[in-house]
Amino acid sequence: MPETDFSLASVAPALPEIYLTVMVCVVLMVDVFAGQTRRGLTATFTLLTLAVGAGLTAMYSHVGVRTTLFNGLYVADELAWVLKLFGFLFVAFALLYSRTYLNDRGLLRGEYFVLALTALLGVFVLASANSLLTVYVGVELLALSVYAMVAFDRESGIAAESAMKYFVLGAIASGALLYGMSMIYGLTGTLSIDVLADHLRGEPSLGVILGLVFIVVAVAFKMGAVPFHMWLPDVYHGAPTAVTLFISTAPKLAYFALAFRLLAEGLQGLVQDWSRMLAALAVLTLIVGNLVALAQTNIKRLLAYSTIANVGFIVLGFVAGTPAGYSAALYYTIVYVLTTLGSFGVVVLASRKGFEADELDHYKGLHARDPMLAFMMMMLMFSTAGVPPFVGFWAKLRIIQELWATNHPWLVVIAAAVSVVGAFYYLRVVKLMYFDAPADVPDTERQTGVRFALGLNAVAVLVLGILPGPLLDLCARLIHQ
Amino acid sequence: MLVQILFWAFAAVLVGSALGVILTRNPVHSALSLVLCFVTSAAIWLLIEAEFLAVVLVLVYVGAVMVLFLFVVMMLDINTEELRSGFTRYAWLGWLTAGVVIAEIVGVVMARSLGVDVTKGAEPLPADYSNTTELGAALFTQYAYPFELAAVLLLVAIVAAIALTMRKRPGHKVQDVAKQVAVRPQDRIRIVKMDPEKGA
Numbered sequence: 001m002p003e004t005d006f007s008l009a010s011v012a013p014a015l016p017e018i019y020l021t022v023m024v025c026v027v028l029m030v031d032v033f034a035g036q037t038r039r040g041l042t043a044t045f046t047l048l049t050l051a052v053g054a055g056l057t058a059m060y061s062h063v064g065v066r067t068t069l070f071n072g073l074y075v076a077d078e079l080a081w082v083l084k085l086f087g088f089l090f091v092a093f094a095l096l097y098s099r100t101y102l103n104d105r106g107l108l109r110g111e112y113f114v115l116a117l118t119a120l121l122g123v124f125v126l127a128s129a130n131s132l133l134t135v136y137v138g139v140e141l142l143a144l145s146v147y148a149m150v151a152f153d154r155e156s157g158i159a160a161e162s163a164m165k166y167f168v169l170g171a172i173a174s175g176a177l178l179y180g181m182s183m184i185y186g187l188t189g190t191l192s193i194d195v196l197a198d199h200l201r202g203e204p205s206l207g208v209i210l211g212l213v214f215i216v217v218a219v220a221f222k223m224g225a226v227p228f229h230m231w232l233p234d235v236y237h238g239a240p241t242a243v244t245l246f247i248s249t250a251p252k253l254a255y256f257a258l259a260f261r262l263l264a265e266g267l268q269g270l271v272q273d274w275s276r277m278l279a280a281l282a283v284l285t286l287i288v289g290n291l292v293a294l295a296q297t298n299i300k301r302l303l304a305y306s307t308i309a310n311v312g313f314i315v316l317g318f319v320a321g322t323p324a325g326y327s328a329a330l331y332y333t334i335v336y337v338l339t340t341l342g343s344f345g346v347v348v349l350a351s352r353k354g355f356e357a358d359e360l361d362h363y364k365g366l367h368a369r370d371p372m373l374a375f376m377m378m379m380l381m382f383s384t385a386g387v388p389p390f391v392g393f394w395a396k397l398r399i400i401q402e403l404w405a406t407n408h409p410w411l412v413v414i415a416a417a418v419s420v421v422g423a424f425y426y427l428r429v430v431k432l433m434y435f436d437a438p439a440d441v442p443d444t445e446r447q448t449g450v451r452f453a454l455g456l457n458a459v460a461v462l463v464l465g466i467l468p469g470p471l472l473d474l475c476a477r478l479i480h481q
Numbered sequence: 482m483l484v485q486i487l488f489w490a491f492a493a494v495l496v497g498s499a500l501g502v503i504l505t506r507n508p509v510h511s512a513l514s515l516v517l518c519f520v521t522s523a524a525i526w527l528l529i530e531a532e533f534l535a536v537v538l539v540l541v542y543v544g545a546v547m548v549l550f551l552f553v554v555m556m557l558d559i560n561t562e563e564l565r566s567g568f569t570r571y572a573w574l575g576w577l578t579a580g581v582v583i584a585e586i587v588g589v590v591m592a593r594s595l596g597v598d599v600t601k602g603a604e605p606l607p608a609d610y611s612n613t614t615e616l617g618a619a620l621f622t623q624y625a626y627p628f629e630l631a632a633v634l635l636l637v638a639i640v641a642a643i644a645l646t647m648r649k650r651p652g653h654k655v656q657d658v659a660k661q662v663a664v665r666p667q668d669r670i671r672i673v674k675m676d677p678e679k680g681a
Contacts (some may be wrong), residue, residue, distance in 0.1 A: 021633060028640070111644035118637045125630060137630045141637065148641030154648065210589045262535035 006227050007051040013076030014069055016053060016084045017128070022112055031110025039108045043099050046113040047092055047436045054088035057081070060212065068130055072192050075130035079260075079330075083100050083127040083253050084128040090337055091120050096453055097345040098242030104353035107152055107240060108405045114115070115152075116246060119145035123254040129261050132181045132191040139222065142254055146247060150239040160240025173221035180214030183207060184267075185278045193266035198267030212270055215262060216277050219234045223255045226284040231290050236304035241351060241358065244300055245344035248307060249337050258299035259318055260479075262324050264298060275321045279411060282319055287420045293425050302425060303343060306384060309422055310336045314401050316415060320402040323479050328398040331475040335383075335395040342380045344458040346373055349450065353440040356408040363429060364449040365438030372451065373444055376458040383461045385426035386419050389464040394472070488528055495521040508554045516547050530606055533613040 011018065027046055027074045034041040061084075066077040095116060102108040122142025129135040147170065151163030185191055187207045188199045200208065221228035236244050263274050263468070289309030296302040314336070317329025350357035350373065357363070367374040383390035396419060464471055498521065501514030519542045526535040620628050 021629075024633070024636070071623045073624070073626045111640050114640050115637070115644070118633065118640075121633065131627075133624070133627050134630075137627045137634065141630060141634055144634065144637050144641065146644060148637070151645055154645065206589050210586070248575065 011069060011384065013061050013063050013067060014074060014128070016057045016088075017121060017124050018463070019053055019056055019203050020124065022439065023053070024117045024121065024146065027117060028114055031114070034110070039103070039110070042113055043095065043102075046117065047095060049117070050092040050095070050359060054092075057084055068194070072194065073131040073134050074128050076128060078292065080124075080127040080257075082474065082478055083257055084124050085248045086334060087120055087123045087253055090253070090341060091116060091133065091246070092451060093282065093341055093345075093457065094242075094246045094249045097341075097348050097450055100447060100450070101240070101242045101348045101351060105153065105240065105251060107242070110113060112149065112152060115145045115149050119149070119246070120250055123250045123257075126254040126261070127257045129194050129257070132185065132193070132262075132266075135193075135258065135262060136174075136178065136181065138254070139258065139289065142251060143174070146243075146251060149246060150235060150244045152243060153240045156238075156240070156377045157234045157239060158238040162235045166231050169221070173218045173228070176214045176221070177218035179285075180211040180218065183211030183214070187211070193261060196266040197268050202269075203456075204270050204273065204286050207368060208270070209273055212274055213277070215267070216274055216281075219255070219259050219262065220278075220281050220315075220367075223257060223315065224308055225281045225311050225315055226288040226308065229285070229288070229311075232303050232308060233246075233304040236307070237298060237300045237358075241300065241344065241348050241356065244303075245341070245348060248303075248340045248344060252333055252337050260326060260330075263318060268370050270401055271321045275319050278315050279319045279408070282315040283411070283414055285309070285315060286414060290418045290422045293422070294360065296425070297360050297362050297414075298358055299347060299363065302360065302429075303347075306422070306426075307340065309418065310340075310384075312356060312418075313396065313415065315401050316403060316411060319408065319411065320406045322406060324400065324476070325402040327475045327479040328395075328402045330479060331398055331472060332395040334471070334475070335391050338457070338464075339380050339383045339392060339461055342376065342454060344383070345381065345454045345457060346377045349445045349447070349454065352445065357441065357444075360429065360432060362439055362441050363432050364436040366433040366444075368389070368438045370444045372455075376454055377433060378430050378460045379441075379461055381426040381429050383465065385423040387423070389462070389465045391461050391468065393465060394468040398472070412432045425473055484528055488525065490529070491521050491524045495525065509551065512547065512551050512554050515550075516543055519543050519547065531612060533616055 003024070016270050019476050024451055027042065027049065030045050031042045060077070062081055063076045063078070066075065068075050089231070095113070099108070102112065119142050122138050122145060123136030125134060125141060134408055147163055147167045151160055153159045161381075183189075184196070187195060187205060190196055190199065204212075217228065221231075224232040235247070239247065241394075263271075265273060285308055289305050289307075289312055291310060293305035294303055296305060314329050317332060321324070347357060350362065350370075363377075366377070379390065381448035386392045386396040396415070400412050400415055403415065498514045502511050503519060505511050505514060514543060523535040523538045525545075526532075526538065560605040643678055
């Protein structure tokens with residue numbers, strides 16, 4: 001019989017998960033009693049929940065040294081702690097931006113917030129996973145919540161279609177993940193990521209590599225790397241913009257954690273093998289993502305292909321195969337989420353009741369109609385393009401430095417070349433906003449509170465670009481092996 | 482020896498019924514073949530002394546999931562002609578993909594370097610060993626964390642299913658309980674004062 005200790009002190013590092021699970025139930029109940037007429041109450045309560053959760057996590061669940069809980073199925077370390085804090089922050093901002101959007105379209109229902117919180121719980125589970133079993137449960141918890149959010153607008157045919165695609169393709173990816181895991185479990189006899197890392201030191205057997213291939217496929221699918229990216233543009237385009245905004249935030253942190261816990265921690269012994277597989281994926285992802293983005297006329301599809309291109313960079317961080325490379329990938333992920341959060345925030349604010357500002361043409365002359373929104377969008381686009389002094393520049397630079405340090409000159413050349421191609425379509429958005437005649441579209445939303453938050457978001461992109469030191473140091477400190 | 486014979490017999494039925502699932506033209510027959518598949522798998526699981534899982538497989542999959550599935554298949558009006566319309570056009574791609582995957586997996590298995598001794602079976606367990614107790618103990622102690630998360634997963638499924646399917650349709654005939662309780666006699670019966678009929 002295994003030792004089990006469920007005393008209160010022993011589970012303190014798991015406070016974020018426990019708190020969130022309890023609050024999911026509380027939010028469900030609050031929504032029932034708030035009734036049809038006061039849906040805003042649930043939204044406010046959820047934001048409050050996230051703020052309190054971030055506070056509790058910051059104060060009580062920090063651990064100095066790596067500890068495992070629940071019989072080694074759960075790991076508490078600084079990386080997980082920071083990912084959870086960022087998770088709370090990004091989800092709170094995403095829900096704040098999308099509140100009016102949801103309300104205007106009759107989507108402001110309690111279940112939306114419950115699903116957002118369970119998705120966040122999935123992110124936390126992945127961030128702290130120390131067993132293949134926990135990884136799988138986390139992936140499913142996150143994915144199921146997100147599928148339902150994509151289909152949340154029941155009146156929209158295109159949303160239902162993209163949810164269906166996402167669901168079916170996601171199920172195939174989960175199947176691949178389980179297949180790979182079962183093979184590795186069968187050959188090593190363990191599900192624990194720690195034990196796996198010890199087992200797979202020497203020359204790997206063919207069976208383990210076959211399992212690894214399936215795991216890499218599943219991770220690439222979840223991240224949206226080419227050729228497993230097909231779902232991403234359709235889902236980004238078809239989902240309500242508020243949901244697209246949500247998908248591009250906390251889940252990206254989770255998929256970084258998925259790749260890190262599985263490949264960099266559990267299968268570190270096979271780094272030679274998966275690094276080569278990821279290099280091929282990354283090159284394809286960078287090229288396809290950037291080139292196809294050039295041809296887009298819909299801003300949500302444009303940002304989807306931009307996401308694919310950015311995923312290419314994150315994967316490149318893993319290709320380096322060193323702790324410094326992983327920390328560059330972590331830095332890139334955080335920076336990317338921060339910037340995309342703002343970009344989709346602008347898209348949400350530019351839409352009105354009965355009007356979706358999702359075509360690029362809707363942004364023509366935005367400067368003349370709403371200079372503040374256009375300015376924020378310009379900062380975010382510059383950052384994504386990697387123009388200094390914005391933070392996106394440092395993120396790209398760190399990845400390229402690590403590739404150079406680990407002797408991948410060809411990847412450096414490709415990454416630099418596609419960044420130049422990518423700069424074109426980001427700058428095209430800026431050109432449309434500043435130099436074209438204003439489009440004949442409804443006014444943008446004027447919400448002071450949300451605009452203030454979006455302003456903070458854009459300023460953060462600039463400030464972190466001018467002072468990149470603290471976040472870079474943090475990312476370097478979080479990953480040490 | 483008897484176990485061997487039983488295993489091969491069940492395995493043959495299992496493979497046969499699995500082929501039946503994908504080869505029969507009628508979807509109802511496919512679903513019924515799948516039921517047979519589950520039952521024979523349960524029998525094979527009994528042979529490796531996983532009696533609890535075998536019972537659960539029959540109860541949950543055969544008893545609940547497949548019955549529901551059959552209902553849905555029978556109720557849907559599936560146009561098989563339309564489904565098969567692109568079959569020959571895409572068949573070569575399917576065969577090619579399946580062939581490559583099978584060749585790769587056979588290549589790996591034939592290499593015999595999987596590092597697993599497949600010749601040795603499991604030791605038979607003593608008669609008083611309870612599979613159910615052991616599973617329960619493992620679930621509620623060692624695997625309590627993923628077990629709880631699985632519970633949250635079910636909650637998500639319920640919330641999502643209700644959020645996506647429950648809607649108020651106009652003209653939906655349903656009782657309004659509050660209205661029924663608040664009803665007053667004068668809403669239902671109108672007492673009309675009439676003059677008595679005059680006698681002739």
